[in-house]
Amino acid sequence: MKALPVNPDQSPLVVLDLLFKLKIKDVMTAEVITVQRTDSLRKVQHLMRDSRISGVPVSENRRLFGIISIDDIIRALDAGHINDPVDRHMSVNVVVLEEDMPLSFGISYFDKFKFGRFPVLNHNNQLVGILSSRDVSTTLLLELLKEYRKIEEQLPHHAPQSAGPISQRFRINRYDFENAGKAAQAIKKILIKRNVPSARIRCAAVAAYEMEINQVVHSIGGNLSYVIDDDKIELFAIDDGPGIANVDQALEEGYTTANEWIKSLGFGAGMGLTNIRRVADEFSIRSTLGSGTRVHAVVRLKDSNGSATDKTR
Amino acid sequence: MKVSDLTNVDGWQCISADAADNPISAGYTSDLLSDVMANAPDDSVLITIQAHLNTVAVAALVEVRAIIICHSRRIPDDMIAAAQREGIMLLRTEANQFDTTVKLHRLLTGDCN
Numbered sequence: 001m002k003a004l005p006v007n008p009d010q011s012p013l014v015v016l017d018l019l020f021k022l023k024i025k026d027v028m029t030a031e032v033i034t035v036q037r038t039d040s041l042r043k044v045q046h047l048m049r050d051s052r053i054s055g056v057p058v059s060e061n062r063r064l065f066g067i068i069s070i071d072d073i074i075r076a077l078d079a080g081h082i083n084d085p086v087d088r089h090m091s092v093n094v095v096v097l098e099e100d101m102p103l104s105f106g107i108s109y110f111d112k113f114k115f116g117r118f119p120v121l122n123h124n125n126q127l128v129g130i131l132s133s134r135d136v137s138t139t140l141l142l143e144l145l146k147e148y149r150k151i152e153e154q155l156p157h158h159a160p161q162s163a164g165p166i167s168q169r170f171r172i173n174r175y176d177f178e179n180a181g182k183a184a185q186a187i188k189k190i191l192i193k194r195n196v197p198s199a200r201i202r203c204a205a206v207a208a209y210e211m212e213i214n215q216v217v218h219s220i221g222g223n224l225s226y227v228i229d230d231d232k233i234e235l236f237a238i239d240d241g242p243g244i245a246n247v248d249q250a251l252e253e254g255y256t257t258a259n260e261w262i263k264s265l266g267f268g269a270g271m272g273l274t275n276i277r278r279v280a281d282e283f284s285i286r287s288t289l290g291s292g293t294r295v296h297a298v299v300r301l302k303d304s305n306g307s308a309t310d311k312t313r
Numbered sequence: 314m315k316v317s318d319l320t321n322v323d324g325w326q327c328i329s330a331d332a333a334d335n336p337i338s339a340g341y342t343s344d345l346l347s348d349v350m351a352n353a354p355d356d357s358v359l360i361t362i363q364a365h366l367n368t369v370a371v372a373a374l375v376e377v378r379a380i381i382i383c384h385s386r387r388i389p390d391d392m393i394a395a396a397q398r399e400g401i402m403l404l405r406t407e408a409n410q411f412d413t414t415v416k417l418h419r420l421l422t423g424d425c426n
Contacts, residue, residue, distance in 0.1 A: 202375060265346075
């Protein structure tokens with residue numbers, strides 16, 4: 001495993017800033033492929049081949065027992081014990097990262113230890129993700145792109161009013177009411193700058209905010225992304241679960257599964273999805289119990305025939 | 314009518330007085346934030362008991378200019394900070410939502426009886 005091309009002593013300030021600002025949990029892959037202690041090394045070999053990965057944590061109910069690397073598999077093939085259970089040959093002294101550590105810490109681990117990946121634990125010592133050097137480089141690239149855009153926006157020359165498509169992705173966490181609305185706010189700012197009619201801005205912002213609140217209240221976490229071009233904004237809310245048992249029911253106004261605490265905050269009135277559907281020009285929802293929910297909405301940014309049509313009224 | 318006209322109303326205590334020049338032309342009374350988002354008119358005053366950060370977030374999205382918190386509910390610091398950031402006036406009153414709504418209606422329509 002080669003060291004990452006990021007040197008914390010000699011990188012530009014903007015990179016250093018990112019390394020401290022980003023937490024391990026912002027960068028890691030949250031959907032970890034794991035095996036159990038009793039699984040055979042043969043099974044791990046197939047899993048590595050099929051998923052194109054070179055290391056697999058051994059974990060049961062999010063408790064980490066060890067890690068199996070591709071080297072262990074090659075050794076097992078050599079020595080003829082490929083049908084043995086995993087726990088006889090896994091490394092048990094696993095170097096782990098904690099989800100709230102800054103990314104700079106993770107990068108120093110790639111230098112210090114010659115492993116290709118580190119399991120990530122939360123403060124209850126549960127396995128919540130895995131960090132590979134690939135995660136680090138893709139996230140850094142995306143974040144640098146964002147920084148670059150910001151710098152570009154600050155340039156003094158007259159930027160064209162619609163500077164082509166813009167997209168961004170927001171991570172949303174369960175019960176994180178404090179940050180709910182960040183995406184809607186960002187969207188509103190961009191649309192104001194692009195001189196979109198205010199009724200259209202309101203529709204887009206309401207749809208985004210309801211999507212954020214839905215994930216905060218009902219999901220175990222997820223992402224909200226938007227793509228803005230000249231004619232429309234497209235919103236994708238994709239969460240990690242638990243999924244909706246009956247989507248038709250969830251779309252009925254007033255139907256809710258929220259608890260009393262959520263309701264006391266003024267949410268969970270069973271209006272979220274119907275609000276999104278009402279303000280959106282296109283709307284679809286797909287949900288699988290056990291895996292997650294995906295809501296897609298499109299809001300047009302131009303009034304049809306130039307007349308103001310505010311669908312929220 | 315302007316937001317600044319709300320600051321000297323009897324029984325209404327001004328918690329943060331930002332963007333006092335904003336116009337107001339309507340009111341909306343609700344404790345359900347989704348309902349506020351769906352139905353609150355632009356340039357309105359929101360009357361509610363929801364004293365927390367997300368009320369400001371919702372208000373900002375739908376151009377609510379001022380929020381009146383009823384029943385003297387405690388207003389957390391982060392809500393005040395958010396209101397200042399978004400340029401939304403925050404007021405508090407002992408009165409309930411109904412009485413506050415009536416009072417605001419009279420102010421908006423100039424009906425003093």
